[in-house]
Amino acid sequence: MTGSWTMPDTAHALRRPTAADDKYSRGVLGMRTGSEAYPGAAVLGVEAAWRTGLGMVRYLGPSQPTALVLARRPETVAADGRVQAWVIGSGTDAAARGPAESEALRALLSDTDPVVVDAGALDLAAEATAPRILTPHEREHARLRRALGLPAAGGDRLAAALETAEATGAVVLLKGSATVVAAPGGWATTVESGSPWLATAGTGDVLAGAIGALVAGGVADGRTTDAASLAAIAASGAWLHGRAARLATAALGPAGGPITALDVAAALPRAVGEVLARA
Template identity: 80%
Template sequence: MTRSWTMEDTARVLHRPTAADDKYSRGVLGVRTGSDAYPGAAVLGVEAAWRTGLGMVRYVGPARPTALVLARRPETVATDGRVQAWLIGSGTDAASRASGETEALRAILHDTDPVIVDAGALDLAADATAPRILTPHDREHARLRTSLGLAPAGHDRVASAVETAEATGAVVLLKGSATIVAAPDGAAFDVAAGTPWLATAGTGDVLGGVIGALVAGAVAGERRADAASLAALAAAGAWLHGHAARQASAERGGGPITALDVAEALPRVVAEVLDAG
């Protein structure tokens, strides 16, 4: 049985910075995304993380996406270092991944920092030990289930997401017009905050950045990073993402939007939730 995630739920997850905060206490997110083939994924995820609100983003990736990230967001730190959470896999392809990159991703996935796992890193996530939020769309979810030896998902997206969460020990955020967030203990939320205009390239990369920022901020604030907490953070990220898309579309007369439009609308939506909360 699922519960619909609300603005009030999201407000309980968000935290407004105080005068006592610095860039480290607000959260540091490591981002290892993008590729020479899909450099924009890195730009979108980093942009979304900054716009959601955190202290620092560390980007680690190939030269081309690094240059584009720094051109768009020069405040990004393009060196490896201590982080409170990771976002990996967006804009990458497991089929063309170099062995060195596989080793680096495995190291992240077997460390203790929570990891948001997207797209080209999902194949490495099943047997990982780090706290994880997996963010597949339906086709990626089907491939993941096959690799786990699970039956095809069928029409019940909630039941299949819960089963995948139980099998992996990770939170599963199943993207779609109705987003499902499932925890390994069987708890599940549905998040229907978006707009059909959200079905466009790059919006999943933005979602990863939103969730990454929330998780890094939670860990920096010494809040829990267990599965139940990560499920709440994932649902809050999906809610913010969907409402940013709605606001971006409304500002354009209810018309089409791009992924970057969604990222740029995030600060207003975050402010509205904080004010309401």
Template identity: 75%
Template sequence: MTRSWTVEDTGRALRRPTAADDKYSRGVLGVRTGSDAYPGAAVLGVEAAWRAGVGMVRYVGPARPTGLVLARRPETVAADGRVQAWLMGSGTDASTRARGETEALRGILHDTDPVIVDAGALDLAADGTAPRILTPHAREHARLRSALGLATAGPDRVVAARETADATGAVVLLKGAVTVVASPDGSAFEVVAGTAWLATAGTGDVLAGVIGALVAGAVAGGRVTDAASLASLAAAAAWLHGHAGRLASAERGGGPITALDVADELPRAVAEALDAV
């Protein structure tokens, strides 16, 4: 069964903080993204996680992206430590990844904290045992399916995403004008992008940060128990990302937007989703 994801669904997947909360109870997200070649991905993902309402971000990465992350978001903790979820892979290249980093990523993927696996870490995701959300675009999805020994995907993106979810045991968020979120149990959601202006560099890094924030917050609140929960959070993040893009474009007369424009509108998107339920 496939259904369209709504603002009300998104609102129900979110949690409004209370006076009893602190930064830890709102979720701590660990982030291993960015590289010397692509440092901006780290900045965008961290920015989006903060804007989506996470309690703390721990960033672990090379010196250049670390400096840029701290310059943009000085509240970020640039040290390893306890987290409720991980985001990895954005702005990295598997072909140039150091052996030590590969082993560190594999360790996270075989631990118990949920992991959002993006871009340059997707090659490691298939044999992970941690709860995972994989976030490929079409070309990355084709490479992943080839590595899994799956046939070339047909025109039905829902069917393809479900097959990949079943083969990996992970939630698959297949990005596109209509984003498909498929769970290993066979359920699937479709999330329509807020605007075609979202097809620009860096917006995928923003989406990954939003997913990470929502998952970390849900784990901290004791609300993530299975793949179905992760699928709902991934779909909610995709809706927030799309709506933030729509808001950003509207603020600019309906014209082009950048990835940071999308991140800037996330607080308003979150507030509107919460107010819808």
């Protein structure tokens, strides 16, 4: 895959539910995100996952973010159990992570369920074996490359993402005004559906939740979790995220205007609906 990701491409990652579906057949996503320092990240990611469309979200986290998640989305299940994919790391800091949490994250990363790895869990990405989608921004990507012993990335972001993907054996989604998605083996694309208004706190947490929902739904639907398939799902999540941002800013008037991360999450159902309507 080369070139820019499109709405028809995104349609392949979505499925309209049928009368035969239940919450498990639509996908169950587990989330270990947020912290006492950054509890809002958990709320944003969980909100985005629900609004992208799936059967259940299980949230496992500290007491404060758990309370906030349940206050905002009481349908969330705050107990461990069956899941089909994970999102980890959003709103966390590796330097503040305790041994028990590190052990729990490493267990997920060595299992067979696919994992979206964000922010404070990226330091564990290189040693993992589970199918993974890594979602760094530029500074996180630079830190990851240093830890891997790779040279500083030059101006070719796509080439750098491909190199990191090969070194980690994971899909790399490098966030930016043009988001780059790369997989081991040379699969790569760019996603340019977004808006400059996305450059605001919390939108990365929304992106991780949206991608996680699509991964869980894909697993529930029997799709493979090879690198190219996960890369396509990651690109689709980024496309929906960008489209939701455009919808949110357009709702403010012909000239658009500033939006928040929660505005982007709130616009995700409309973005999903647009894609399904044209599929």
